[in-house]
Amino acid sequence: MLPVEGDNLMVLKYSRSKNYRRNLTYLxxxxxxxxxxxxxxxxxxxxxxxMTPDLFFATLHDxxxxxALWLSLFTTGISLTVVILVGTPFAYFHSKYSYPGKVVVxxxxxxxxxxxxxxxxxxxxxxxxxxxILGRYFNMFGISIAFTTLAVIMAQIFVASPFYLRxxxxxxxxxxxxxxxxxxxxxxxxxxxxxxxTIPMTATGLVSGAVMTFGRALGEFGATIMFxxxxxGVTQTMPLAVYVGMEGSNINAGLTISILLVIxxxxxxxxxxxxxxxEADRA
Amino acid sequence: xxxxxxDYTLDLSISVxxxxxxxxxxxxxxxxxxxxxxxxxxxxxxxxxxTLSGECLCRTDDGTDVPTEDRRIGYVLQNSSVFxxxxxxxxxxxGLRTRHLQRSVVTxxxxxxxxxxHISDLANVRAxxxxxxxxQRVALARALAIEPGLLMxxxxxxxxxxxxxxxxxxxxxxxxxxxxxxCILVTHRLSDSTEIGDRxxxxxxxxKEWEGIPGEMPDLxxxxxxx
Numbered sequence: 006m007l008p009v010e011g012d013n014l015m016v017l018k019y020s021r022s023k024n025y026r027r028n029l030t031y032l033x034x035x036x037x038x039x040x041x042x043x044x045x046x047x048x049x050x051x052x053x054x055x056m057t058p059d060l061f062f063a064t065l066h067d068x069x070x071x072x073a074l075w076l077s078l079f080t081t082g083i084s085l086t087v088v089i090l091v092g093t094p095f096a097y098f099h100s101k102y103s104y105p106g107k108v109v110v111x112x113x114x115x116x117x118x119x120x121x122x123x124x125x126x127x128x129x130x131x132x133x134x135x136x137x138i139l140g141r142y143f144n145m146f147g148i149s150i151a152f153t154t155l156a157v158i159m160a161q162i163f164v165a166s167p168f169y170l171r172x173x174x175x176x177x178x179x180x181x182x183x184x185x186x187x188x189x190x191x192x193x194x195x196x197x198x199x200x201x202x203t204i205p206m207t208a209t210g211l212v213s214g215a216v217m218t219f220g221r222a223l224g225e226f227g228a229t230i231m232f233x234x235x236x237x238g239v240t241q242t243m244p245l246a247v248y249v250g251m252e253g254s255n256i257n258a259g260l261t262i263s264i265l266l267v268i269x270x271x272x273x274x275x276x277x278x279x280x281x282x283x284e285a286d287r288a
Numbered sequence: 289x290x291x292x293x294x295d296y297t298l299d300l301s302i303s304v305x306x307x308x309x310x311x312x313x314x315x316x317x318x319x320x321x322x323x324x325x326x327x328x329x330x331x332x333x334x335x336x337x338x339t340l341s342g343e344c345l346c347r348t349d350d351g352t353d354v355p356t357e358d359r360r361i362g363y364v365l366q367n368s369s370v371f372x373x374x375x376x377x378x379x380x381x382x383g384l385r386t387r388h389l390q391r392s393v394v395t396x397x398x399x400x401x402x403x404x405x406h407i408s409d410l411a412n413v414r415a416x417x418x419x420x421x422x423x424q425r426v427a428l429a430r431a432l433a434i435e436p437g438l439l440m441x442x443x444x445x446x447x448x449x450x451x452x453x454x455x456x457x458x459x460x461x462x463x464x465x466x467x468x469x470x471c472i473l474v475t476h477r478l479s480d481s482t483e484i485g486d487r488x489x490x491x492x493x494x495x496k497e498w499e500g501i502p503g504e505m506p507d508l509x510x511x512x513x514x515x
Contacts (some may be wrong), residue, residue: 191383208373
């Protein structure tokens with residue numbers, strides 16, 4: 006049958022309408038993506054625009070900035086070490102064995118993720134403070150925890166450890182038990198199996214969890230200010246120094262530390278992405 | 289051995305002679321792998337007496353229970369389970385290092401078993417880069433390097449192509465005869481049992497339904513009346 010002129014017109018109209026709708030969808034998607042990206046990126050860009058490189062490097066030598074930087078790195082390093090050394094065997098045993106109350110422990114591991122950090126700080130203070138439930142007994146032996154560098158570390162561990170524990174637990178649960186069983190039949194003790202088989206086979210994921218924990222501990226603010234206070238050189242970590250600086254005493258210091266934290270956060274995200282990519286390539 | 293499982297009770301008595309390959313057969317879920325896991329000490333039986341070359345490994349009556357790591361059983365689990373982060377050499381040496389043998393002894397025995405399993409040229413290759421057949425040979429070398437008193441193979445040919453299957457079968461048969469160790473081979477393929485098995489035992493819902501020479505074995509489905 007020969008095409009009729011009217012039919013062609015209909016097809017043309019339909020095709021134009023379809024193209025128009027497709028273009029409209031692309032435009033809407035483009036606007037939405039641009040809007041969200043700008044919303045997330047502009048504050049970061051503004052932070053960098055507010056500082057000149059000269060001023061940034063000059064402020065880095067400010068004693069308050071240097072002190073907060075080193076204290077943050079020191080406490081975060083200790084926190085991360087404790088989380089890895091205690092958290093790895095804990096997550097292993099927790100994932101391998103069933104015991105009464107396991108569901109409660111599971112919930113407690115996740116709790117700090119949803120608990121407001123300030124509440125975590127208050128809770129730690131009520132327990133370990135000078136007149137706290139346990140703190141009063143420590144105090145009798147001259148041991149004071151609250152408002153010390155130890156309190157900073159404890160607050161960081163409390164708030165950041167779930168990132169590592171959840172990751173480690175999930176990795177150990179997913180690992181095929183045949184590898185560990187084979188190691189046992191070959192004469193390996195439980196410890197040797199953990200160190201030579203389980204941990205190396207889950208190492209990439211564990212490192213990824215550790216990096217996220219480091220990032221969360223470094224940015225910890227609410228629990229720290231409640232439980233450890235804000236003493237320069239003792240408990241004033243980088244986020245607290247930002248807060249003090251922006252209150253008006255030293256805005257440049259606040260901005261410099263903020264930029265430093267942004268750079269470190271970017272580094273952490275890039276590291277996690279690279280680790281995940283490596284893991285995907287391996288698989 | 290007796291073990292209460294979810295759907296049935298595993299209730300089985302078997303014995304394997306030195307140099308003999310016994311094919312433990314049955315449909316999926318008939319209790320074959322569970323039997324091996326109990327012998328290896330990876331699963332606790334409700335009641336059992338397990339002896340290996342006169343040594344009691346497990347006797348529930350008097351509480352004897354030799355730990356898995358001390359049972360001297362070469363066990364190749366399903367999917368071979370070679371450690372992917374280690375080289376072939378480290379995989380084969382794993383069971384020797386756990387026994388704190390002298391370095392020279394480890395080196396010598398690893399070289400011997402890599403040679404016997406034709407994997408010497410792969411010594412420094414990471415196990416994750418091996419093919420299925422190569423992995424199975426590494427797993428076999430690793431299990432045999434500890435000079436076990438019993439060799440147990442759980443579906444060792446399931447994921448292999450025809451050529452690799454034949455190679456691994458030949459190697460297994462030769463080694464078991466040379467070393468004169470008993471071997472339990474779990475398989476659900478009749479051809480595996482007829483080709484390398486000296487004796488076959490058919491399990492059906494945890495019970496021995498048939499035992500004899502593999503060539504005389506009737507079809508699995510006709511032996512197993514559970515379905």
